[in-house]
Amino acid sequence: xxxxxxxxxxxxxxxxxxxxxxxxxxxxxxxxxxxxxxxxxxxxxxxxxxxxxxxxxxxxxxxxxxxxxxxxxxxxxxxxxxxxxxxxxxxxxxxxxxxxxxxxxxxxxxxxxxxxxxxxxxxxxxxxxxxxxxxxxxxxxxxxxxxxxxxxxxxxxxxxxxxxxxxxxxxxxxxxxxxxxxxxxxxxxxxxxxxxxxxxxxxxxxxxxxxxxxxxxxxxxxxxxxxxxxxxxxxxxxxxxxxxxxxxxxxxxxxxxxxxxxxxxxxxxxxxxxxxxxxxxxxxxxxxxxxxxxxxxxxxxxxxxxxxxxxxxxxxxxxxxxxxxxxxxxxxxxxxxxxxxxxxxx
Numbered sequence: 001x002x003x004x005x006x007x008x009x010x011x012x013x014x015x016x017x018x019x020x021x022x023x024x025x026x027x028x029x030x031x032x033x034x035x036x037x038x039x040x041x042x043x044x045x046x047x048x049x050x051x052x053x054x055x056x057x058x059x060x061x062x063x064x065x066x067x068x069x070x071x072x073x074x075x076x077x078x079x080x081x082x083x084x085x086x087x088x089x090x091x092x093x094x095x096x097x098x099x100x101x102x103x104x105x106x107x108x109x110x111x112x113x114x115x116x117x118x119x120x121x122x123x124x125x126x127x128x129x130x131x132x133x134x135x136x137x138x139x140x141x142x143x144x145x146x147x148x149x150x151x152x153x154x155x156x157x158x159x160x161x162x163x164x165x166x167x168x169x170x171x172x173x174x175x176x177x178x179x180x181x182x183x184x185x186x187x188x189x190x191x192x193x194x195x196x197x198x199x200x201x202x203x204x205x206x207x208x209x210x211x212x213x214x215x216x217x218x219x220x221x222x223x224x225x226x227x228x229x230x231x232x233x234x235x236x237x238x239x240x241x242x243x244x245x246x247x248x249x250x251x252x253x254x255x256x257x258x259x260x261x262x263x264x265x266x267x268x269x270x271x272x273x274x275x276x277x278x279x280x281x282x283x284x285x286x287x288x289x290x291x292x293x294x295x296x297x298x299x300x301x302x303x304x305x306x307x308x309x310x311x312x313x314x315x316x317x318x319x320x321x322x323x324x325x326x327x328x329x330x331x332x333x334x335x336x337x338x339x340x341x342x343x344x345x346x
Contacts, residue, residue, distance in 0.1 A: 001025055002152055002184045007046060007056035009039075015208040016042040017053065022203055022213065024152075024184040029175060031187045031199030033231060039208040040188040044154050047186070048075050060151055076150035078158040078174075082141040084129040090116065090140055091125040097148040115143040119173070135166040139173070146177055153178060153185040159194065171198045192233035196220070204228050220244070226315045235282035240315055247311035248273075248283045254308035257281075262303075273307065283307075 007020035016039035024030045032040045045051040047058055049070030057066045065073050076097075084093050092099075095112035103111075116122045119139040129137055138159070145153060155174070159167045175198055178185045189195050195202050196216040204211045204219065211231075212224040221244065223229035229237040236243035260280065261272035273281045 001059075001061060002047070002186070003057075003059040004043075004047070005057045005059065007043070007053045007058070009042060009046065009051065009053050009208075015039075017046065017056075018208045020056070020210060022210070024186060026184055027179050027182040028201065029178055029185045029187055029199045031189055031195035031202045032205055033189060033192060033195045033202050034205035035190055035231070038205045040205055041156060043205075044077070044156055044186065044188055047152070048077060048154060049073055074148070074151045075154060076145040076148060076152070077154045077156060078141050078145050079156050081161075082129075082137050084137060084141060084144075086129055089126050089128060090121060090132065093129065093140055094143045094147055097144065101148070111147060115147045116140075118177075119143050134162055135170065138162060138166075138170050142170070142174055142177065146181060149181065150183060153183055155185065155187040157188060157190070160189070160191070167194075168197075174198075192231065196232075204231050206231065222313065229315075236278075241278075242313045242315070243278065243281060243309060244311060244313065245284055247309055248281065249308050249310055250285075250305065251308035252306055254306040256304055256306050259303040259305060273305075275307075278309075 002022075002024040004020050004022045007017050009015075009017040020043065022030065032043060034040050042051055046053050049065070049068065053066070057064055059065065060073065060075075085096065088096065091109070091112050094115050095108040098108045098111060113122065113125065116125055119142065121136060121139060121143070124132060124136065129140065132140065141158075158174075159171055162170065171194070187195070187199055199216065201213065201215055202219055203213045206227055211228045212219055219228065219232060220234065223232060223234065223237075223242055226237060226239050226242070229242045234242060234244075255276065257273040257275050259271055260274045261270075263270040268284050268286065271283045271285065273283055275281050
């Protein structure tokens with residue numbers, strides 16, 4: 001278990017960590033979500049021992065490691081650029097950490113080969129990193145990070161340079177390894193989609209402070225303020241309010257809105273509704289939203305329908321209305337053809 005207790009750090013006049021208090025249980029993945037420069041990487045460096053906090057403590061598995069040298073903390077890191085050793089084979093890259101621990105050569109080779117088998121690279125053992133694909137290099141970095149059985153795994157934007165399909169595959173593989181080895185892990189990312197799909201809990205960080213900490217479902221349903229909602233990539237957000245997906249309902253007695261855009265996507269239909277009070281609202285209709293009552297037939301971007309809003313979340317201390325209990329659906333922002341029409345009869 002990792003515990004960060006009242007971590008504070010400043011570089012000159014800039015505060016990069018202010019009263020950070022976080023716990024990460026064994027087998028849990030915590031995502032630290034925020035924009036570049038918010039203090040995410042400094043927090044990782046503080047945990048691993050490369051940066052000393054001005055105040056506060058870092059505890060790992062019941063021990064205060066704040067003053068412990070970084071090489072003695074048994075923490076593994078995965079970087080965006082993989083940091084593989086170009087002159088070593090895949091087998092020797094994986095076993096490098098074991099070699100530094102002076103394990104017997106035969107044991108290093110056996111464990112390294114098993115690690116390569118676990119990630120499907122047993123036939124690439126003698127190849128150098130430069131001859132491997134990006135996905136193979138990432139898997140190699142993962143095997144190297146976990147072979148030493150670390151007490152904590154840190155992931156610094158580890159998947160951002162991969163294509164979409166490979167990124168999803170390696171996220172799943174990494175999460176499976178973390179859970180099977182029952183170690184705590186921290187994922188630093190600027191991608192809300194990555195944080196929500198991979199992490200058990202999310203800490204939203206902004207200007208050195210943790211704005212909000214909780215499960216993805218909790219944060220999406222109830223962002224603490226507009227900044228948190230924007231960092232989560234939530235549609236229908238401005239400085240004063242957030243209108244969740246589950247708050248928009250078809251209602252024949254509701255407000256008339258124009259469907260200004262309708263886009264068929266793999267995960268469902270995306271509608272842009274021109275609301276007379278709240279402007280453009282993004283809506284993904286679902287079965288529990290009475291999709292059978294949507295306009296039928298081939299419709300252009302001039303169709304009309306009626307909706308009612310249940311559960312507008314107001315920020316800056318304004319009154320929060322009672323919200324329904326239905327499950328919230330998270331959708332990442334999408335690009336679309338503004339001139340496209342869609343048949344709602346499906």
